[in-house]
Amino acid sequence: MGGGRRGGLPAHRLHPWPRRFPPGGGPDGGHPGRRPGASPGSGGWGMSSAVEAARTEEARQGGPPLPPLVLAGCGTVGGALLGLIREGRGSDDLVRSILVRDPARERPEPLPDPDGGRVVTRPSELPVEGGRVVVEALGGIRPALGLARRTLAGGGTFITANKSLVAEHGTELEALAAKSGGRLAFEAAVGGGMPVVRLLRDLPDAARVRRIEGILNGTSNYLLDELHAGRSWSEALQSARALGYAEADPSRDVDGRDAADKIRLLAWVAFGVPPAHVRVTRRGILPDPEALVAEARALGGVVRLLARVDPPDGAGICRARVEPCLVPRDSPWADVRGADNRARVSTARAGTLSVSGPGAGGQATALSLLTDLGDEALRRAGGSGGLARPVFPVRTIVAPDPDSSRAEGHPAERWHLSLEGKIPGHPEIEVRPRLERILARADIRLVDVDRDSGRLRTVLETRHAPRVDLVGERLRALALEPRLLRLAER
Template structure:
């Protein structure tokens, strides 16, 4: 490939941890990137809110006027500022003026992806976003390209490092949620405001992107059922260990086929018990991993660091090289694939399983009353375990698969039984035969 051509001009929006690493690597390895793309890559400007706070950036590149930078003489806009606005307006502006885009903005893609894809199609340019989910892990491109000819049944994974660290530490130490969250903050695993992570917003945005790619259907963050980890207790983790399971915050996207053969897409984020033998159970610390089940390819596992400056910069630069190559040869990358247009199934209709822990009176007939209530709601019991404790007893019930609304209403009815003192915990069970 001839590298004696005009450079690919790159505008960088945002220069935080990831942006700084992207800029450093582009400046430290110009010959490498020129050889990979077929043309030199030249950073023409770096837009930040406070130019005086970025001594690591050459002064001649810094600007506080992101709009002017986007409107300037550039070929590719790399967006690393995050959030919806002004990122959305800036990227639409770039795409409509014929500039390709690389972004790591999962929230923007999950809410306004279709608008961005349409703008890219109309202008005949690229939009790449590998870094939006799971950091350095090559995940979106395999879904978008390598598995485009396969039929994917399920994508299930750990896509938020903060929550995985917290749950892993709670399981290892027996500490509670609040104190483990504090420790995660001290170690730099949790943000000062951890809401997006611990309440599942971050994972839900990523689930929307994964579901859209895997099932060729537009799925937004608002379509994703979301639950966080603040309600997970050491007791939940202990109960999981008794059944040879562990607890993870999972993003689950699956193709659901009803009795008549009709298909829909389910996308959800919630804590769940999974068998200790499942590959995801062994993913600890702040690592990410995604398990894909496809018809022809079978089971695939993607694992690695899901966040951090260098890992995320790796994914951004991989996209930048791909976009630059397309600019050099006059080609385009893959377009949005939303031809399936499957309906998104509400959580109440989604088939799942429950692990229910109850405090009950220790007297004859308790088990039969509880079991009868499950039968009345047409929910089948897979495992039941009862243990006396003085005047009280604990009862653990694990169900077979049923619609989530049926399981929820069953638990509500059980809670009203006179023999049930308290519903201690309810958690879904994933990753094993129903």
């Protein structure tokens, strides 16, 4: 991306604050302020003369200072943000109040002095009213939703890493923000450290986004990678948990709900379609991920869980899909390893744009929160220096573009479908004639058929993806367990 005002990464992304001390640390030789209270005057509500001087220095150098903030949640992501703030500023004075469940819990980034009054445990105690900047890294709907409502109703800025919250309640929250002059920002909610929200937000409508595709769930990508490397599902899960990539219950990751939330958010930013109105068809890597990987191996490819969304069609309906796909071994999708993410934005006028990066992880996600905080600093600086620009423009719904409607605008696609050769429980009944009838009724072309050691391997072609889903349902009704992999483009 170029370095212009639109599309370029603002300078504050990499260096949010000029360093107050030369590399090598503060006056005592260590890094200033890593521990709370390490530098005089850094832990309280008042601003020390050192901090004042730093702000003056920042202002002199042209970058607006980050605003004071309230931090809801100080776990993996919130803790990493606190660490980055301490590292960048030399103190955590900017963080006025922190909400956690258990202040006594040991954590990699220690909380500020518990006697300083800045750490609270009840959401109602968190001072979010009065136009504050609130960074939410709690997760889940409650109490995050209540905090978001209070913040935005009071004209404040709510910066969140919480995709479920925005996917479920984004429209309501955005309406609150529009009414009160507040602001909702969620760069960190999609793709962790991969700046895909920013990429879409900064693209002018005139670029005409035709499709957004992505590997948006790092957990399932890691698990698939492990299976391709020859591990069993239980070994892969165990190592994903040990590395912090999978929670105790990873069902939202492996059944595609997490990726579905994220693709809804991208549709909102790109097309202005409220997340709740995006129709997502979802198939995760379950019920048998090992079989999917074996299938892909036999075909010389790799399985990836791809999400995609197209602009609203002629009837104004915005459709998205999340499904396991077969990608060539040498494709950029196969190159996305471990818990990384990748997104590809196809446009009519700006070619194809791609971003990739760590899809999760405390530091990477905290950097995205910091990016939104940097925007807030620019916004608060107003017109001074001409840096401020509109933030998260909620687009009016992009007018349906006849050329981009899915059936006509994209070439026919292919699916690999493999299934048992005989109807289960009826070894005398061949599946093939049944399959052919189902496909004929759905007007799906059968491009290739191969009978291999009792299984039927086929390639189907259609421009109408939902028909393939219907075929899958009909086959399951016959007690068959079809393995379906969309053959993705490179």
